[in-house]
Amino acid sequence: MRNWSGTYEYRASSVEAPTSVAEVQQLVARSPRIRALGTRHSFNDVADTEGVLVTTTEIPADFAIDEERRVLTVGAGTRYAAVATHLTEQGWALHNMGSLPHISVAGAISTGTHGSGDLNGNLSTAVRGLQLVGPDGELRWVRHGDPDFAGSVVALGLLGVVVRVELAIEPTYLIRQDVYRGLAWSTLLSNVPAVTGAGYSVSIFTDWVTDPIQQVWVKRRLASADEPVADELSGAVRDGSNSALIVEGVGDNTTQLGVAGAWSATLPHFRIDSTPSNGDEIQTEYFIDRADAPAALAAVRELGADIAPHLLVTELRTMAADDLWISPATGRESLAIHFTFKNDQAAVEALCPRIEAALEPFAPRPHWGKVNTMPKAVVASRYPRFADFRALVERTDPDRKFVGPATAALLDAAVTA
Structure with missing residues (x-):
């Protein structure tokens, strides 16, 4: 399998596309090495692994709008095009969109992908909660206000497989x-x-x-x-x-x-x-x-x-x-x-x-x-809290189940920087 542009060939042993969260849990629990793959709009090896790649794009979106909290909950593999269409039909909106609406929600937020605007945060800033499958296959939520939340949104897939996302919404405009x-x-x-x-x-x-x-x-x-x-x-x-x-x-x-x-x-x-x-x-x-x-x-x-x-x-x-x-x-x-x-x-x-x-x-x-x-060491040094992020990864996934070659090099380079 190659990325969207055909310029990178993944080296994973297999690519799995489960159709339910339960299937993701089972796959994670039995796989010694596994990483999440979105809509393949990356141009490098950040998402790759020598183990199993799992995509959540085949899991139903299962949209749920909480009007009181102004939050949309949606399947992590859902494309922004589907999210935007659903919200517009219901009279709601996101604060921002990327140039290409066909990318997955989890893939975009995990890499800090952005829209535009002097006063607009990137797409990740709309996140209010993440449901992840941890290394033991168990589900957990990380929500805005939790101690590790700011380190868990843009996380390069290193904290688990994201299966559901809560996004802040506002009235349509x-x-x-x-x-x-x-x-x-x-x-x-x-x-x-x-x-x-x-x-x-x-x-x-x-x-x-x-x-x-x-x-x-x-x-x-x-x-x-x-x-x-x-x-x-x-x-x-x-x-x-x-x-x-x-x-x-x-x-x-x-x-x-x-x-x-x-x-x-x-x-x-x-x-x-x-x-x-x-x-x-x-x-x-x-x-x-x-x-x-x-x-x-x-x-x-x-x-x-x-x-x-x-x-x-x-x-x-x-x-x-x-x-x-x-x-x-x-x-x-x-x-x-x-x-x-x-x-x-x-x-x-x-x-x-x-x-x-x-x-x-x-x-x-x-x-x-x-x-x-x-x-990699220079890249890590550009983030004042990279040491905190690395500690969060080690605490959450001590056996490095979710770490691929590229992310391993980044984490290890940060230690010697």
């Missing part, structure tokens, strides 16, 4: 999406917050060499459908057509006609009701402190001529700080610098060290599920 063209690089670097703060969720798409920047997608949360928006953003002009594509030839993006719609139809970049791009790509991503954005972006631009020939697109997005121990946004307001490269492994592996060197003065944190070449 409207989002309008507009595309602006003509943003000068100099204007962006002189005032990054003026651009990233222009809407509820903002994405900047660039190839690092074209000036002005190709596109800025602004998603605004509206009180009413007829609320006016500006035709200009920091010198960029609003495009009144619906012709903007993230990647040329991929036409399943959400509408940009400036028409207010349900949050679920406009917060993602790719439509819920269609198949996204075929995944013939390699992704890397680095999180930095938003205060360092101008200098960090300028440093990467110095490599633009070398990056552009191998690039499909770069997306720049922001997120609020959180307190989750190994979330890429823990403790700092963050900018995510995301590279979607052409499927050329050698080229990407050659570029990553150069990009990482350019970003090193800004203490980058790589996305847990994407390609990078940073030493």
Whole structure:
């Protein structure tokens, strides 16, 4: 079995797809080595094991809304597209969505995957509870307010197989999406917050060499459908057509006609009701402190001529700080610098060290599920509470049933750092 993009082949001895929580419990109890696998949207070996891979995507969603607590409980392997559709039908919403709504809930939150917005936490910050199958096959809940909760949400599957998730919800709302063209690089670097703060969720798409920047997608949360928006953003002009594509030839993006719609139809970049791009790509991503954005972006631009020939697109997005121990946004307001490269492994592996060197003065944190070449000890050192996280893993799973080769290297490197 390979990942979504076909760039990584899993080395597990088997891949199991149980259809009930009880089956997961039995599988975990009898397996000496086992790890959870989501919808295979990781681009590295973080989820892999030499033992058994288990996916919960075949277990029914079994939606349950608690209106008093404003919490949705759902099967961990459920895709965000299904969650968003159900919530919208019931008059509820999530605070944020990733660009691709076809990823599983547990996979996204376990790796700190994100949506966008200066004031929006990543997807993991919506978690209010996790039901896990522990190494003995027994079920347990970890909920917001519990001592280990902040270390259990973004946990890379190291604390057990997540089977149910509680997510914070809120009343449904409207989002309008507009595309602006003509943003000068100099204007962006002189005032990054003026651009990233222009809407509820903002994405900047660039190839690092074209000036002005190709596109800025602004998603605004509206009180009413007829609320006016500006035709200009920091010198960029609003495009009144619906012709903007993230990647040329991929036409399943959400509408940009400036028409207010349900949050679920406009917060993602790719439509819920269609198949996204075929995944013939390699992704890397680095999180930095938003205060360092101008200098960090300028440093990467110095490599633009070398990056552009191998690039499909770069997306720049922001997120609020959180307190989750190994979330890429823990403790700092963050900018995510995301590279979607052409499927050329050698080229990407050659570029990553150069990009990482350019970003090193800004203490980058790589996305847990994407390609990078940073030493494991350096990665662990970027998280002030990584020692606490490692202790939690050792206490919860002393025999390392849920630890794979990549996560073992991370945990062991943290000891010698």
